[in-house]
Amino acid sequence: MTDDLLQPSVSNAPPRVRPWRLGSQFWVAFLGGALAVATIAILNAARLRISSRQRWLMIAMTAVTMAALIALWLQHPLATDLRSFAKTSRELRVYGRIAAVLLYLALAAMQRKADAHYQVFYEGEYAPLWGAGTAAVLIGGSVQTLVLAGAVWLAR
Amino acid sequence: MLLLGAGRAQDALLKLRDGFDAADPWCWFVRAGALLRLDRYDDCIEAAKEGLALDGENVHLLDALAAARTYTSDLAGAEEAILAALRVDAEDADLLTRYASIVARAGQLEKAEKLVARALSIDPENEYALQMHALLANASGDVRETIARSRELLRHAPEHPLGHRLIGASHVERGHVVEADDAFTDAVRLDPSDHETAEAARGVRVLRHWLLWPLRPAMRIGNVPLWLGAVVTMLVLRALQLRTALLWFAAVWVVYCVYSWIAPAAVRWLIRR
Numbered sequence: 001m002t003d004d005l006l007q008p009s010v011s012n013a014p015p016r017v018r019p020w021r022l023g024s025q026f027w028v029a030f031l032g033g034a035l036a037v038a039t040i041a042i043l044n045a046a047r048l049r050i051s052s053r054q055r056w057l058m059i060a061m062t063a064v065t066m067a068a069l070i071a072l073w074l075q076h077p078l079a080t081d082l083r084s085f086a087k088t089s090r091e092l093r094v095y096g097r098i099a100a101v102l103l104y105l106a107l108a109a110m111q112r113k114a115d116a117h118y119q120v121f122y123e124g125e126y127a128p129l130w131g132a133g134t135a136a137v138l139i140g141g142s143v144q145t146l147v148l149a150g151a152v153w154l155a156r
Numbered sequence: 157m158l159l160l161g162a163g164r165a166q167d168a169l170l171k172l173r174d175g176f177d178a179a180d181p182w183c184w185f186v187r188a189g190a191l192l193r194l195d196r197y198d199d200c201i202e203a204a205k206e207g208l209a210l211d212g213e214n215v216h217l218l219d220a221l222a223a224a225r226t227y228t229s230d231l232a233g234a235e236e237a238i239l240a241a242l243r244v245d246a247e248d249a250d251l252l253t254r255y256a257s258i259v260a261r262a263g264q265l266e267k268a269e270k271l272v273a274r275a276l277s278i279d280p281e282n283e284y285a286l287q288m289h290a291l292l293a294n295a296s297g298d299v300r301e302t303i304a305r306s307r308e309l310l311r312h313a314p315e316h317p318l319g320h321r322l323i324g325a326s327h328v329e330r331g332h333v334v335e336a337d338d339a340f341t342d343a344v345r346l347d348p349s350d351h352e353t354a355e356a357a358r359g360v361r362v363l364r365h366w367l368l369w370p371l372r373p374a375m376r377i378g379n380v381p382l383w384l385g386a387v388v389t390m391l392v393l394r395a396l397q398l399r400t401a402l403l404w405f406a407a408v409w410v411v412y413c414v415y416s417w418i419a420p421a422a423v424r425w426l427i428r429r
Contacts, residue, residue, distance in 0.1 A: 005271060010232050105379075105384075113297045117265070
């Protein structure tokens with residue numbers, strides 16, 4: 001009598017790299033913007049062994065957020081050329097932060113289940129986000145500004 | 157054996173040294189069990205293998221081997237051992253639950269659920285199976301199910317520290333500070349050697365402090381709804397051109413956020429003083 005449930009299904013995976021805490025990723029969103037937090041979140045998803053389909057979904061959500069931000073910047077009267085772009089209003093930056101935080105909430109929700117699994121079965125030891133987080137904020141933030149500036153320049 | 161059961165694994169090992177019979181698989185099992193409890197996984201694996209060389213179908217030794225391999229991250233090897241044990245006795249609830257813990261670690265939660273369900277259908281009062289049942293709910297992030305299954309565990313084993321710990325953790329998730337504190341106090345009382353639980357209990361004790369009282373509604377509602385609500389409110393106020401209201405709201409929101417980040421650390425420092 002063959003029993004489906006008692007058939008081997010486990011293979012050894014490479015040793016796990018410690019993931020980052022979901023809560024810490026908030027700061028990357030707040031300080032670094034949407035691209036920064038997306039990078040960290042997607043890297044963390046790999047650490048949490050989240051399926052590649054889900055990770056593609058995360059990339060898609062980031063693309064949608066960036067598209068929304070670009071649209072917002074283009075339709076704003078201040079972004080007429082590169083010179084006035086430099087004097088971007090505080091308002092656009094606030095929108096950028098709000099968008100980044102909302103994206104963070106969505107990406108964190110997608111990581112929650114895998115994170116809970118990690119906490120239960122791997123004693124929940126996390127890696128500090130200082131190094132990678134700061135890099136993401138600086139690099140991601142700069143890249144995002146360049147992307148937005150590029151979009152404005154291309155449109156005019 | 158009795159020493160092992162009482163949790164004194166080191167003493168069991170010492171006692172075993174006089175009168176150890178290398179031809180008796182049972183001696184090897186006691187040795188393996190003690191080593192497992194002392195977290196000496198490689199030694200446990202060796203002892204189990206010695207015992208299995210004498211009696212290859214000894215389910216207790218196979219179970220110990222599976223457990224030790226699980227903790228050394230050799231999940232495939234653990235599965236091999238436990239399946240060998242299940243081939244001998246497919247109706248043992250403990251073995252089925254051990255297999256469930258292995259596949260759960262590998263991320264196969266559905267299969268783990270089915271295994272535990274089968275274990276519980278064979279022996280509904282099995283403490284190990286009930287414990288794994290609750291852990292599986294916890295691992296998939298289902299708070300309500302975790303609490304329900306933990307209560308089930310506590311019905312059969314009222315002194316089980318994991319049951320209280322899971323309920324405590326679930327209450328923290330939902331922001332029920334008082335219930336969480338009660339649950340964690342019980343958990344710590346029942347297993348004072350568990351440092352993680354003690355740490356979590358201290359964290360919850362902090363949350364009960366009067367300085368953190370303004371943060372309780374935030375804990376109940378949850379971060380996501382709170383932030384969404386704040387953003388929506390600010391956008392609405394802006395659309396309605398209510399500039400002063402918007403500025404006041406934004407100011408209060410910023411102060412609240414800063415407070416929620418500083419206050420817990422401050423309370424922890426106060427308590428330590």
